Amino acid sequence: MPESFPSGRALNGVCVLVTRPRDQAENLARLIEQEGGEAVRFPVIEIAEPEDDRALPAIIDRLDEFTTAIFVSPNAVDRAMDLIRARRGAWPPGLRVACLGRGSARALKNFGIENAIVPRDRFDSEALLELPELRQVAGNRIVIFRGAGGRELLGDTLTERGAQIEYAECYRRLRPRADVTSLVRRGERGEIHIVSVTSVDGLRNLFHMLGPAGQPWLLRTPLVTVSRRIAEVCRELGFKTKARIAAPASDESILDAIKTWRAAQKSL
Known part of the structure; x- marks a missing residue:
């Protein structure tokens, strides 16, 4: 049976990669942190x-x-x-x-x-x-x-x-210029549990920014997104698990999708 968590701690121990542009990431990151999760901010689009x-x-x-x-x-x-x-x-x-x-x-x-x-x-x-x-x-x-x-x-x-x-x-x-060394190491160690991506451009940028060193763990990692089109690109890129689609496309719906995913996991 999935684990149950008290209100406000549904994401305890969960590390979420938040890929929104820098000035749009804080609301989702705050929602994740309020549920006990860790939000790793890694912008994949620069405006x-x-x-x-x-x-x-x-x-x-x-x-x-x-x-x-x-x-x-x-x-x-x-x-x-x-x-x-x-x-x-x-x-x-x-x-x-x-x-x-x-x-x-x-x-x-x-x-x-x-x-x-x-x-x-x-x-x-x-x-x-x-x-x-x-x-x-x-x-x-x-x-x-x-x-x-x-x-x-x-x-x-x-x-x-x-x-x-x-x-x-x-x-x-x-596509931002960023040092991905630390993120790749965390991904390889299994410390990134789920990824949130909100655009096709962002998904493709993340894939290319991580490069050959980071792509294998990315493709093994669960992903939550906001449209069927992005989910289709996930399949094209070779993600091993089916992307979860948050509807409507809002930070609150993304959080709910992550919480639903977590509730179905026996362990991290």
Whole structure:
């Protein structure tokens, strides 16, 4: 039978690798630590300014031309909305807003936008495209706020439905330079019990950052993620166990998935 733990100690003795970007990791790390676990912070994505610092302001200056604005991530919200406030003072009235997930919706609320269109269950481009608000878009002008080099599915599908699409690149995702020696040693000793990854780019970065020395233990280690797409990439990379998917995509759901995994283990 799985072990049982008192409230607040469900992760006692569990070491979780937290791979969120540095400025987004603390909430999840704190939740893990409140349950008695150890959160090893190892950012696998660095958020940087876009290479072209003129393109985003140019789009923001003509936001009134668009019917709908879509934000693909909290980073896109924060970076775009800060600039919108600086250049325009307020969000254009009548401009409809959509986003991929609850994290982005919460970020939008911080800027006073509370009526965003957001999927209820899955939080990805496919789920957003299934919503009725984005099915009949012929003739609409839609701006997609995203990171450089993001997925094309959203824009391509909306174009096929007759919308005119423009991309507003708010940031770049970089692979950090980091000394992985200590992490690889801990992984080899079995001291990293489960890994949390919240994006495909982050998963691939982690895999490449660890290199041949760290990849064998990584592929043996349980992993919790937030989408089926990331889980599919886990299979492609050769993970030995099926990735657990936290739904909805939130820190609290990731914590619950880790606790559920721990409750099923006889020992670490």
